[in-house]
Amino acid sequence: MTLPSHHIDINQADFIANPYAQLETLRNEMPSYHDPVWNKTFFTRHAEISSLLKDKRLGRTMLHLYSREEIGWPPPDVRMKGFRSYQDNVFMDMEGKSHTRIRSLVTKVFTPKRVESLRGRLEQTTHKLIDAVQADGKCDFVHAIAEPLPVVMIADLLGIPESLRHHLRPWSNAIVKMYELGYTDEQVDEANRAATNFMEMIGELANERRAHPQDDLISDLVQVNEQGETLTEDELRATCIFLLNAGHEATVNGSSLGLRALFQNQSQFEAMKEAVLQNNSSLLKSAVDEMLRYETPLPMFERYVLEDMEINGVQLKRGSEVGLFYISGNRDSARFERPNELILSREDNPLLTFGLGTHYCLGAPLARLELQVLFSVLFQRLPNIHAAGEAQFAKGFVIRGLEKLPISF
Numbered sequence: 363m364t365l366p367s368h369h370i371d372i373n374q375a376d377f378i379a380n381p382y383a384q385l386e387t388l389r390n391e392m393p394s395y396h397d398p399v400w401n402k403t404f405f406t407r408h409a410e411i412s413s414l415l416k417d418k419r420l421g422r423t424m425l426h427l428y429s430r431e432e433i434g435w436p437p438p439d440v441r442m443k444g445f446r447s448y449q450d451n452v453f454m455d456m457e458g459k460s461h462t463r464i465r466s467l468v469t470k471v472f473t474p475k476r477v478e479s480l481r482g483r484l485e486q487t488t489h490k491l492i493d494a495v496q497a498d499g500k501c502d503f504v505h506a507i508a509e510p511l512p513v514v515m516i517a518d519l520l521g522i523p524e525s526l527r528h529h530l531r532p533w534s535n536a537i538v539k540m541y542e543l544g545y546t547d548e549q550v551d552e553a554n555r556a557a558t559n560f561m562e563m564i565g566e567l568a569n570e571r572r573a574h575p576q577d578d579l580i581s582d583l584v585q586v587n588e589q590g591e592t593l594t595e596d597e598l599r600a601t602c603i604f605l606l607n608a609g610h611e612a613t614v615n616g617s618s619l620g621l622r623a624l625f626q627n628q629s630q631f632e633a634m635k636e637a638v639l640q641n642n643s644s645l646l647k648s649a650v651d652e653m654l655r656y657e658t659p660l661p662m663f664e665r666y667v668l669e670d671m672e673i674n675g676v677q678l679k680r681g682s683e684v685g686l687f688y689i690s691g692n693r694d695s696a697r698f699e700r701p702n703e704l705i706l707s708r709e710d711n712p713l714l715t716f717g718l719g720t721h722y723c724l725g726a727p728l729a730r731l732e733l734q735v736l737f738s739v740l741f742q743r744l745p746n747i748h749a750a751g752e753a754q755f756a757k758g759f760v761i762r763g764l765e766k767l768p769i770s771f
């Protein structure tokens with residue numbers, strides 16, 4: 363089958379704010395297409411995205427199988443040296459043995475018990491953030507609550523001292539710009555600087571924890587050992603930074619997009635209020651998943667094709683790239699009943715928001731807990747919460763979120 367050719371400028375403000383109609387048309391009329399500008403084959407349906415994510419013939423890299431020359435990749439871009447010193451050691455971008463080794467080491471210390479132990483601190487932090495704005499009767503939800511909460515939690519979990527925490531958000535922000543399709547020279551410089559400084563800071567903290575271990579993930583990762591396997595120094599630093607970044611970027615966007623979705627769906631807003639008042643934890647859980655399905659904070663991920671293959675008549679060549687619109691799969695009527703409606707009590711909800719397969723989000727239990735606690739405390743404390751102006755989307759589609767969500771209460 364010859365693939366249709368089609369281009370979407372995913373960085374257009376209109377598409378970022380509301381990609382749903384275009385993606386629905388594509389699901390119906392052109393479920394996969396080749397985009398000559400991004401040079402990728404995009405998939406839009408839930409079924410194909412799910413099966414590709416579980417398919418070992420695709421990977422986040424090819425370098426575990428082939429050298430750069432064999433794939434025909436140019437040598438690494440020297441302009442990106444600082445950024446690469448970090449990114450090349452991020453296990454999310456590894457495949458095969460290296461990925462399995464580091465993922466199992468991290469899983470050994472980032473346990474469900476450790477996540478659950480954060481509940482009290484999460485509640486306390488959310489209350490504190492609300493205390494700070496309650497008397498004003500209004501605030502920007504993103505800056506006052508959505509952003510600081512996951513940053514505090516992930517910094518606590520890793521063990522970043524208060525005095526260094528102000529670096530986390532700006533450095534992380536500079537680094538994640540490299541994941542968008544398209545960036546400027548200035549953004550490359552900033553990402554290099556941020557990654558270099560970040561690697562250095564974590565290295566110093568790791569040395570401290572080697573000498574004086576504490577009850578935190580940096581100390582655990584310094585010591586972790588599974589059948590003789592440990593993390594190298596660069597892997598250790600990059601893993602900590604990756605957890606810090608992954609641990610807040612998407613959660614900030616998940617909670618602010620979720621609250622906006624509630625404002626736009628009055629009956630579901632009331633249902634959420636009711637669930638919190640009645641302490642209905644099962645509805646709260648399904649509500650958080652539904653908000654994360656309805657608005658997907660990380661809408662698109664890419665994979666390399668590791669060997670020539672075919673899916674539903676679409677030929678994929680070794681070395682080519684695919685783009686998977688998780689955000690589109692999450693609204694697919696072939697998989698979800700009434701996909702364009704926010705239904706907090708939705709039971710059958712195989713959301714793609716946390717991915718699937720080998721790279722399934724390691725932080726999903728923490729993200730879910732954070733959002734459950736946040737919405738629960740928010741509606742208890744501010745039952746009259748409402749939108750107080752236009753929400754404003756941030757630039758960038760690959761990491762999709764709000765820059766502003768004015769609220770009053």
Ligand code: HEM
Pocket residue numbers: 422453454455465516605606608609610612613616654659660663664714715716717718720721722723724725726728729
């Ligand atoms: C709403 C919040 C979050 C969303 C939407 C999200 C989404 C995702 C997705 C889609 C992936 C897979 C990427 C792919 O398919 O290529 C992923 C991987 C990952 N996430 Fe999350 N995430 C969230 C929060 C977190 C948190 C709080 C943490 C940890 C502290 C975290 C840590 C990770 C890690 C370590 C991976 C890499 C797993 C691997 O490659 O084996 N995430 N996340």
